[in-house]
Each structure stands twice: as C-alpha cells, then as structure tokens.
Amino acid sequence: MTYRSLFALIRRELLIWVRSPTGIISSLIFPMMYLALFGQALNLGKLLNVAGPPSAALARAAFLGAPDYFSYFSVGMVGFVALTASLFLGAQLIFDKRLGYVKRTIVAPIPRMSIFGGRLIAGAIRPLFLGGVVFGLALIFAHVSGLSGLTVNGHLTILGVGEIIVALLLVSLSFTAIFLAVGFLLESPQSYFGIVNILNLPLLFTSNAMYPQTIMPGWLQTVSMYNPVSMAVNVMRENLFAPGFYPHPAEFYLGELALYAFGIGILTFIIARRGLSAR
Numbered sequence: 001m002t003y004r005s006l007f008a009l010i011r012r013e014l015l016i017w018v019r020s021p022t023g024i025i026s027s028l029i030f031p032m033m034y035l036a037l038f039g040q041a042l043n044l045g046k047l048l049n050v051a052g053p054p055s056a057a058l059a060r061a062a063f064l065g066a067p068d069y070f071s072y073f074s075v076g077m078v079g080f081v082a083l084t085a086s087l088f089l090g091a092q093l094i095f096d097k098r099l100g101y102v103k104r105t106i107v108a109p110i111p112r113m114s115i116f117g118g119r120l121i122a123g124a125i126r127p128l129f130l131g132g133v134v135f136g137l138a139l140i141f142a143h144v145s146g147l148s149g150l151t152v153n154g155h156l157t158i159l160g161v162g163e164i165i166v167a168l169l170l171v172s173l174s175f176t177a178i179f180l181a182v183g184f185l186l187e188s189p190q191s192y193f194g195i196v197n198i199l200n201l202p203l204l205f206t207s208n209a210m211y212p213q214t215i216m217p218g219w220l221q222t223v224s225m226y227n228p229v230s231m232a233v234n235v236m237r238e239n240l241f242a243p244g245f246y247p248h249p250a251e252f253y254l255g256e257l258a259l260y261a262f263g264i265g266i267l268t269f270i271i272a273r274r275g276l277s278a279r
Contacts, residue, residue, distance in 0.1 A: 005110035009118025010125075017126060024130070027085045031077045031134050035141070039073045040148055064212050065241035070148035074138035075240060076209030079233040081134055082127040082168060083203055086175035087196050089123045090183025094192055116180065116272040120265075123176035124169055131168050152240050160239035163250050167235035170257040171228045174264045181268035209233055231257045 017023060066072035096102050105115050135150070142149025154160075179196060186192045204210070206220065207229035213221045224230050231253045238250040 005114045006117055006121075009105075009110075009114055010122045013119055013122030014125065017122070023088065027081070027088070027126070027130055028133060030084050031081050031130075032137065034077050034080070035074060035134070035138060039070050039077070042069075042073075061245070062212070064214075064245040065154070065237060065243065067151045067153045067241070068148065070138075070141075071151050071153075071241070072212070072237070073210060074134070074141075074150045075236045076207070076229075076233050077138075078131045078134050078168070078236060079171065079207070079209050079229045080204055081130045082172040082232065083175055083200065083229060085127045085130050086123060086172060086179050087200065089119065089176055090179040090181075090186075090192055090196065091189055093119065093180060093183035094186060094189050097187070113269065113273065116184070116269065119180055120173065120176055123180065124172040127168055127172040128165065154239060154241045154243065156239055160250075163254060164236050164239055167232045167250075167254060167257060170254070170261045171232040173261045174228050174257075177261075177264050177268040181271040184272045203227065203229060207233070228257060228260050231260070 063069055063072040066075070093102070102115070106112060138150035140149065141147045142151055178199075182192060182195055186195075206223045207227040208224050209229055213224050213230070216224060234246055234248075234253045235250045235257075238246055238253075243249075
C-alpha cells in the first residue's frame, strides 16, 4: 500500500463528503433529534425529585459522575454519531461499484488494499467533526432557557481531550471497517440496509449511551461491557465528569477499543480482499 495512492483516495473520499452537505446533515439528524426531543422528554433526573430535590452527590451517583441525566445522555449521543456516520459508507461503496468507479480503481496501478484503506481512514475521520457538532449543540442547550444542556463538572485536561479524540477515532474505525466489509460483499442497497438496520439499534440499546449499566438486568450489563459504544463513551464521561464511578480508568477502555479495532480491522481486511479479488 503506497502512501501516495492512499492519501489520494482519502482526499477523494473527504472531498466527496464535504461537497455533499445533505449527507452531513443526514448524519446529524438522528443525534440532534435525540438531543432535542428524546433527551429533553426522557429526563430521568426528574424521578429523583419525587421526594424533594436531590443532592448533587446523589445525582452524580445515579448518573455515574454526570451532574444530570441530559449531560450523561448527550455524551452517549456522541458515541452514537460514530455508529450512524459509518452506516452510509457501505451504501456509498455499493453505488460506486454500480457506477463503475470501484472497477476503474481496481485496474489502476495502485495496491488494491489502498481502496479499502482510503475509505476506512476517511470514514473514521468524519465522526470527529460530527461528534464536535453534537458536543457543541449540547453545550449550547445549557444556555437556552427551558432546555437541559451538557454540564462539564470534571477537570478536563489536554490529555483528556486527546483521550476523547482517540476513543472516538477507534470506535469509528471499528464500525467503518464493519460496514465497508458488508458493502464490499453485497451488490444490492436493499440487502445492505436490511443488514445494517439489524445492527444499528441493537448496538445502541445494548450500550450505556442512553442509560447507566447499573439499571440493566445482569445479562444486559455483560453485553454492554463488551459493546464498543460503551467503551468509547466511558472514556468521554470519565474525562468530562467526576472520575471514580467506573470500574476501570479511561486508559483501560482505550486499550479495549484498540484491541477491538485491531481485531475487526484484520477480519474486514481479509473480507475486503476477497471482495476486491472477485471483481
């Protein structure tokens, strides 16, 4: 895989994305709707007010360091962005195959795995921007009357910011690799969306993006522990909110994400190589 061909393909994918604002907006619609509607309506923090206003310590314990439910929830939506932003990459690949772009790329004098690597890296970069938009929107909500917003009550450092970026990048790499591999194997957009729709919501609802693991049944807590969305948002929450509410430090979850991304990457590279060789 030559760096020149790889960078050229990454640039091509990012330019296509930047020049398609509709695609950017569609990737943000779901997390923005969750923040503006679901997060505002399902305010679990109000349940603590039944016997009177809760103490700050009780609220942080209920939401694992976050000062309120919306703050806990909005960070989870940043992890959800990594999932939703990756969904459309496989579909774009299928349409590129139908239009003949992939075939023209294959016959070009570049390593075939650059085709996969370029799309993988470009696809993993997108959620960094989209996640920043969701963070910004949640912070703005905190200054709008009548809306709940994101409140950061931890001591966020430059190292913490770096850990958040790395976590988002690793989980994006994992999901991008999975959906691209599916796109390489399938020819029909209908079949593709049928498969990814089976994966999308289960990945969200078996994570701790929307609610703490402590209120889940035991079997679901086990599933959530191994969900990459949960690993990523744990890193973010430990840096944004008060630490000490999770069984492991942020670095442990980063290590898990790195192993997960590495394993998925190897598997999907093998699948993509077979898909490209068959053309």
